[in-house]
Amino acid sequence: MKEKSKKAASIWALALTSVASFMISLDVQVVSTALSTIRLQLGASIEELEWMVNAYILTFAVLLLTGTALGDRFGRRCLFVAGLLLFVAASAACALAPTIGALITARAVQGCGAALMLPLALTLLSAAFEPAQRGRALGIFGSVTGLALIAGPVVGGAIAGGLAWQWIFWLNVPIGLLVIVLVSLRVPESRGPRTVLDLGGLLLVSGAALGLAWGLVRGNRAGWGSFEVVATLLAGTGLVVTLVAWELRVHVPMVPMRFFRSRAFSSGNAANFLLFASMNGAVFFMAQFLQTAQGYGPLASGLRLLPWTATLFVAAPIAGALVNRVGERVLIVVGLLAEAAGMIWIALIAMPDLPYPELVAPLIIAGCGASMAIPATQNAVINSVAVHEIGKASGTFSMLRQLSGVFGVAILAAVFAGVGNFSSAQAFSNGFASAISVASALALMGAISGLVLPGRRDKAFVQTTEQASETREHG
Structure with a gap:
């Protein structure tokens, strides 16, 4: 009876954490096909659309590592529920937002809730399963998360075209409230070691990301040589340097700098950062191109992106x-x-x-390429550290991946605004072509970063040397 009860609790943990992860991932992509509708209804500029997307990703990224530490200290289920409540309340605020400024603010708060939910969802799920079953559970969890990335543009297009863009956010409310009740009833509380919070590192990485993103977003509007842009870019760069110095000195760093001495860790993270910068920047513009330049509706645009996004389910498992x-x-x-x-x-x-058929082949090629690289970058980073340090390595990897989306959107939008605009289909196409060229350049830089990775023969030599060293130490 006890065994049956434990199995039921594990299934509940898997189902509820997967639903929460689906909501988080869906809200990254679901707005992509609704951007044109939001722009027209709220009178938003390209700069304001950037902040609407980036506000969510930015707060989500910089608070990811803190979520795990808070859960270990105050209770993982308790903080997971708190994150869900914050996410649901912010979703309602997004739906009720009367202006683009209010929507941006609500999206930032939504990202804070997501940053509590995602790492604690993984922790609660891992705690619910024995090591022998954990891999299968995490595979199901990852598949559900991947499904959100594929479904996001289609769901967003269907809602924006069939109902209203506000329903993108209203849907989170009943689902989130139901998950909160079920988690409170079905998932046991757990705690971890009371790790020290690196508040200095958190403030520095937040300030650095905000400064650099602000300068990139404001460059075309304020002028690249203006005091505002130069000052924020210099401040962001200075805070990156300060962050490195701080993490080298602090007793329990948020991001251990010694990890970056490993070629696999550094080049794997660099390739991953450039990969997702390219992808997120392209997603931001692709649906808008189909709507603004080619005249498709939101749902039709989402469906036409499936040859690109659906490759994740085919190529990623093979890779x-x-x-x-x-x-x-x-x-x-x-x-x-x-x-x-x-x-x-x-x-x-x-x-x-x-003609749309001419887009299908390059979309499939780009999608298959990204889907091949995603599991390989993660594998390179995780396998580059000791087993007891996987948590921090994974957290650093996830944070950099999310931050890459902020910079990808900002860089491509800066290029678009310098060449194109929304005044006509041709003007938009001109800016879009330049922006997607930069997405290609970012992916190419990622490929160059991947060349630095140790090859299979190099890795085998390192592992043999380490085993010989351990034998000498214990022999």
């Missing part, structure tokens, strides 16, 4: 199975070269009268 056989370097370099090729192909053919 995950191959990674130990061929090595991370091959998959990252080949994958990111394919993404770069697909993006530059789109940039070269982008025109208002472009």
